[in-house]
Amino acid sequence: MNSDLYKAAAKGEIEPFNQLAIDRQLGSLVTHKKNTVLHVKIIASYTQNKEAESVSTKFVEKILEKCPSLLLQVNAKADSPLHVAARYGHAAVVGALIEFAEKQPGQELESGVKSTTRYMLGMINDEENTALHEAVQSGSLDVVKILLEADPAFPYSANGSGETPLYSAAARGHKKISAEILEKCPLAAHEGPNGKTALHAAVCSGSRGVPKLLLDVDEKKSLTRERDRRGWTPLHYAAYLNRYFISKCLLEADKSAALIADKDRKMTALHLAAGQGNIWMVQEIIERCPECCELVDDRGWNVLHFAMVSFSIRQLKYLLNECPVFRNLIFEKDEKGNTPFHVLAAVCPHPDNAGYDIVPRKIAKGYYQAVNKQNISVEHINRYGFPELEKEIKELAKADGNGQYPAGVIEMNKEKEEKTVIYSYWKDLDEDVIGMEKASEYHLVVAALIATVTFAAAFTLPGGYKSDTEDGPNRGTAILSKNAAFQAFVISDAIAMVLSLSAVFVHFILSLKLFKRFIFLFIFALSFTLVAMAAMIVAFVTGTYAMLATPSLWLAIVTCIIGLTFFFLVIFMFYMVISKAEEMEDED
Structure with missing residues (x-):
C-alpha cells in the first residue's frame, strides 16, 4: 500500500479508492503487517471523537460495498476487521460490520x-481470541x-490462554460486562486456565460485585466447590487474599466449602486465613x-x-476467651507432638513466660509442661529455643x-517478630555478660581511685586555709575562695567525685545476679x-592555675596546657x- 492510499484510508477519504473498482485490487492493498484499508x-x-467515528463507519460501509471480501480478510496476526474494531472499542464500526455480514x-x-x-x-x-474476547x-x-x-x-470457547469471555470479564472485575454475558447467555462457559473458574477469577480480582452476580445464577452456584489444579476453591483464594466480604458471600452460598482441603498441604480456607493473620x-x-x-x-x-504464628498475643487472648472451639484445640498435637503453644514458644520465646496470659492459669500450667515426641516441653523452648521447629x-x-503461596x-x-529479636538479643548476651563482668572489675578500680583522689582534693585545697588564729567568721575558710579559677x-572536683561514686555504685549492683544482664547500666x-x-583533669588545671597564676603566670599557663593535652590525646585516639x-569495612 503506497503512502497516499494509506493516508487516505487513515483519514477516511473514499475518493482515492473509487478508481480501484476491482475487488482484487482493493484486497491486495495491504501494509507490511498485512493490514487492509479497513484495518x-x-x-x-x-x-478520534464521535463525529470522526461516524466518518469511519461510512468509510467502512463504502469500502465493503466495493470489496465485500475485506470483511473476513485478516492481517499477519490473523485479526479480522471485527477483531480490531472490538479491541479498540469502536461500537459503531462493530455494528456496521455485523450488519453488513448479515446481508452476505x-x-x-x-x-x-x-x-x-x-x-x-x-x-x-x-x-x-474471538472478537468477544477482545x-x-x-x-x-x-x-x-x-x-x-x-x-x-454462539458457543464461545476458551482462547489460547484457556480463558472464556466470562472468565476474562470476571478476572478483570468487569461487573457490567459479566452481568451482560450472564443475562444474554446464562449457560456461558466459565472455564479458565489451571482448572480455575470464573468464580476463582472474580475472587482474585477483588471485585465484590462479580462473585455475587455469579452466585445469583442458579447454574453457577456449584462453582463454590469447584477446585483448581492446586485443589483451591474460591474460598481458599478469598481467605489467602483477605477478601472478607467476598468470603461472606461464598459462605452464605455454600458453607460446606470451608471443609474442602487443597491437594498440596491439605489446608482448608480456615488454615489459610489463620496463617495470614485474618482474624x-x-x-x-x-x-x-x-x-x-x-x-x-x-x-x-x-x-x-x-x-499462634500470625496473630498477636491480644488477638489470641480474645479468640481463646470468646471462641470455645479454640480452647478445645490447646492441647491438640501435630504429627511431631507439638501443641500450638510449642509453636508460640518457637516464634515468640520468653524465658519467664511473661506476656503469655492468654489462657487461665490452671490451663497455663498444663501447656507449659507439655512435651512433644522429642520430649521437649514448651518451657524448654522458651528458655533454650528449638531450632528444628523455628526453621x-x-x-x-x-x-x-x-x-x-506468593x-x-x-x-x-x-x-512477635520484634519480641523474637529481643529474645534473641537476650540469648546472645551470655558471652557479652562474661566480658562485661571482667571489664567491670577494672572499671570499678578506676572509678574508686577517682573518687578517692577527688574526695581528698576537696579537703586539701590549693592555696590553703585562713589561719585559725585569725578572728572573724572567715576563720578556717579557703584563702582563694573568691578566685574564679x-x-x-x-565545681569540677565535685562533679568528678559524684560521677565516680555513681560509677562505683553501678558496678556494685552489676555484681548482683538480678542486674547482670542490664548492659545499659x-x-x-x-x-x-x-x-x-x-x-x-579540669579540676587539676584550674587548681594549679589558681595557685601559680600570681607568683608565676607562665608556669601556670604551661601546666594548664600540659594538663589539657589529655583531651587532645583522647580525640586523636x-x-x-x-x-x-572504616578501613576494615572497605576491606570487607
Whole structure:
C-alpha cells in the first residue's frame, strides 16, 4: 500500500479508492503487517471523537460495498476487521460490520453452510481470541452488547490462554460486562486456565460485585466447590487474599466449602486465613462452619497452630476467651507432638513466660509442661529455643513469588517478630555478660581511685586555709575562695567525685545476679567514669592555675596546657579508631 492510499484510508477519504473498482485490487492493498484499508482506518480512528467515528463507519460501509471480501480478510496476526474494531472499542464500526455480514450469503464449510455473521463471530486470531474476547479484555461494554445480541446462542470457547469471555470479564472485575454475558447467555462457559473458574477469577480480582452476580445464577452456584489444579476453591483464594466480604458471600452460598482441603498441604480456607493473620475471616468461617476447626493439614497443624504464628498475643487472648472451639484445640498435637503453644514458644520465646496470659492459669500450667515426641516441653523452648521447629516455621513464612503461596504459607505477626529479636538479643548476651563482668572489675578500680583522689582534693585545697588564729567568721575558710579559677576547681572536683561514686555504685549492683544482664547500666557506669576523668583533669588545671597564676603566670599557663593535652590525646585516639574501622569495612 503506497503512502497516499494509506493516508487516505487513515483519514477516511473514499475518493482515492473509487478508481480501484476491482475487488482484487482493493484486497491486495495491504501494509507490511498485512493490514487492509479497513484495518488501517479502524486503528487510526482509535483516538478520534464521535463525529470522526461516524466518518469511519461510512468509510467502512463504502469500502465493503466495493470489496465485500475485506470483511473476513485478516492481517499477519490473523485479526479480522471485527477483531480490531472490538479491541479498540469502536461500537459503531462493530455494528456496521455485523450488519453488513448479515446481508452476505452463508459460508460453505465441511460441516455445512454457516451464516457469515456466525462465521465472523467465531473467527480466532493468533492468540485464539474471538472478537468477544477482545471486547471483554478492552472493557468495552457497548461492543460486548452488540456482539452478544448478534448471536446469543454462539458457543464461545476458551482462547489460547484457556480463558472464556466470562472468565476474562470476571478476572478483570468487569461487573457490567459479566452481568451482560450472564443475562444474554446464562449457560456461558466459565472455564479458565489451571482448572480455575470464573468464580476463582472474580475472587482474585477483588471485585465484590462479580462473585455475587455469579452466585445469583442458579447454574453457577456449584462453582463454590469447584477446585483448581492446586485443589483451591474460591474460598481458599478469598481467605489467602483477605477478601472478607467476598468470603461472606461464598459462605452464605455454600458453607460446606470451608471443609474442602487443597491437594498440596491439605489446608482448608480456615488454615489459610489463620496463617495470614485474618482474624475476622477466621471468626466468620468458624461461625458458619464450626466443624472445620477439627481439620488439620498434612503436618497435623490445626487452626490454632497457624494462629499462634500470625496473630498477636491480644488477638489470641480474645479468640481463646470468646471462641470455645479454640480452647478445645490447646492441647491438640501435630504429627511431631507439638501443641500450638510449642509453636508460640518457637516464634515468640520468653524465658519467664511473661506476656503469655492468654489462657487461665490452671490451663497455663498444663501447656507449659507439655512435651512433644522429642520430649521437649514448651518451657524448654522458651528458655533454650528449638531450632528444628523455628526453621520449619521460617520455611513456611518464606514467600515464593509467583508460586502457590506468593506471600508465604504463613505471615509472622510483626509484634512477635520484634519480641523474637529481643529474645534473641537476650540469648546472645551470655558471652557479652562474661566480658562485661571482667571489664567491670577494672572499671570499678578506676572509678574508686577517682573518687578517692577527688574526695581528698576537696579537703586539701590549693592555696590553703585562713589561719585559725585569725578572728572573724572567715576563720578556717579557703584563702582563694573568691578566685574564679579556684571556684572552677571546686565545681569540677565535685562533679568528678559524684560521677565516680555513681560509677562505683553501678558496678556494685552489676555484681548482683538480678542486674547482670542490664548492659545499659554498664554503659552508664562507663560514661560516668569517662566524664569523671575529664572533670578531674579540669579540676587539676584550674587548681594549679589558681595557685601559680600570681607568683608565676607562665608556669601556670604551661601546666594548664600540659594538663589539657589529655583531651587532645583522647580525640586523636577516637579519630584513629574510627579511621581503622572504616578501613576494615572497605576491606570487607
